[in-house]
Amino acid sequence: MPRTQTPTRPLELFATDHLVSEEDRAMQATVRRFVDDRIRPEIGAWFETGTMPAREIAPELGRLGLLGMHLEGYGCAGTSATAYGLACLELEAGDSGLRSLVSVQGSLAMFAIWKHGSEEQKQEWLPRMAAGEAIxxxxxxxxxxxxxxxxxxxxxxxxxxxxxxxxxxxxxxxxxxxxxxxxxxxxxxxxxxxxxxxxxxxxxxxxxxxxxxxxxxxxxxxxxxxxxxxxxxxxxxxxGLSGPLSCLNEARFGIVFGALGAARDCLETAIDYAQGREIFARALSSYQLTQAKFADMALELGKGMLLALHLGRLKDEGLLSPQQVSLGKLNNVREAIAIARECRTVLGAAGITLEFPILRHANNLESVLTYEGTSEVHQLVIGQALTGHAAFR
Missing domain, CATH: 2.40.110.10 (Butyryl-CoA Dehydrogenase, subunit A, domain 2)
Structure with missing residues (x-):
């Protein structure tokens, strides 16, 4: 069956680039090229063998200015929070483990020292950590x-x-x-x-x-x-606990964007696969049931992206609350893992192999779903905001 129009990438439907500054888009494009050139050729083998050459990769990330990139001074790039989020999206489109390396380095370890440390601690550690010379x-x-x-x-x-x-x-x-x-x-x-x-x-x-x-x-x-x-x-x-919790909030913000990267990679992979896979002498992508899956997944991906960009703007303006980060983490990770699982069905048996990234992303998202606050914890954070009652115990 011939196509009647040129296919559109999922996020192009939402014109989200229109909501991002040229500078932030340029940073995003740089990270995407790095992931395409450096990570994608190796990530399947790393996942299969259970390895990550973190000491080799960290200086490369440092040269791109990605470590502690949203922090000011001490060798950090001082980008917007939105740029950091978009970088996390592209890193996790490569693999959640790569984004975790950057998140823990910048939003947990470096942020803790940058926000709560002495000047001596900052001078000793932050420049080396920003360069990837220290992890x-x-x-x-x-x-x-x-x-x-x-x-x-x-x-x-x-x-x-x-x-x-x-x-x-x-x-x-x-x-x-x-x-x-x-x-x-x-x-x-x-x-x-x-x-x-x-x-x-x-x-x-x-x-x-x-x-x-x-x-x-x-x-x-x-x-x-x-x-x-x-x-x-x-x-x-x-x-008190406000110290570590402030760091966790930084890391959760990166996850709001990062999970969408894994979801986008799964959806784009599934669409590309379906375009070339013939079933009963027709492209799999030409069937109504397949298109219904793609439409539903694109809708959730786009809604998650709009939410992430809105939270990024709030953070850049100093208006983002922890409860709002919980909204983003709960929704975007939950939808990302649902997208990954649905995309696997489009690929059938091929979807379980490391030839394609989909089940790798789905497996990774099982961890993302529970780290930096489980879905249940974020539901309770949101529930407390809505009712005024803390129901954690």
Whole structure:
């Protein structure tokens, strides 16, 4: 059956480029070229073998200005929040593990030091981290405490002028390759953050293997066995849970955009496949049921993109609230994983192979669905905003 018009890419239907500045579009295009040229040829093999050459990739990301890109000073690019979001979208179109590397580096480890650290800590770590010469990780989640970090067991106690840290953190991206860890611990004065060089005696980061999701990402446990630190290791600007939660909000913002990158890649792959796949002597894309799937998925992708861009504008204006980030994370990840699963059905058996990115994205999104706040937690954040009642316990 001949086509009657030139196909339109999904987001072109929504004319979202019209809503983005020329400068931010240029940054997005740069990241997309990097992903196409550097990541796509390798990502299937990395996923299959459960590896990610983070130490090799980080300096390349640094040269593009992507590490801590939305932060000001200390070698950071100082871009808009929207540019950062669009970069996350393109990185996750490559793989969620790649976006996680950038998110943890910039929005968790670097942001914690940039927002809450001393000038000495900033000068020591941020320029090297922005360049990708030093990698950071963020130690908050524990084996038994994810959604309820207030009950964490890791403890920091005073010993003279020093601090001694004891405890375990779990599911830590970048942990085994990190040069510095931002670790959160209970103290007699509430939860405090510590900047921990990973070569400190008593610190170890065994890698977590046998994963079925985020395989092209370094995931580790952090073990703190009487790690002794000077008083200068404390993040002076962070007291209580507001410190780590402010960092998580930064990372969640990147996910709002990033998940759409995985969804877009799945949908574009499925449409391209269906155009060339013949069923009963016709292109699969010419059947009504296939087109209905594409229409529904394009609609959800576009709605998610409009939401993400709106949140980006609010963030650039200093008006974005944590509840609004929860709206974006809940909706966009939920819709992205639904799109990935539906796209897999279009490809049939071919969709389960690493020849195509779809099931890899779907597997990765299973992790994105629950990290940086589960869907249930974000539902409760939104529910509290709507009713005034906290229903977490």
């Amino acid at each position: 950071g990780c963020f130690g908050l989640t524990e084996p038994d405490f994810g959604s309820n970090p207030a009950d964490m067991r890791t403890r920091a106690t005073r010993d003279g002028s020093d601090w001694v840290l004891q405890g375990t953190k779990m599911w830590i991206t970048n942990g085994s390759v990190a040069d510095v860890a931002v670790v959160w611990a209970q103290t007699d004065d509430g939860v405090r953050g510590f900047v921990v060089p990973t070569d400190t005696p008593g610190f170890s980061a065994p890698e977590i293997t046998r994963k079925l999701s985020l395989r092209a990402s370094v995931t580790s446990e952090l073990v703190l066995d009487n790690v002794r630190l000077p008083d200068s290791a404390v993040l002076p600007g962070a007291k």
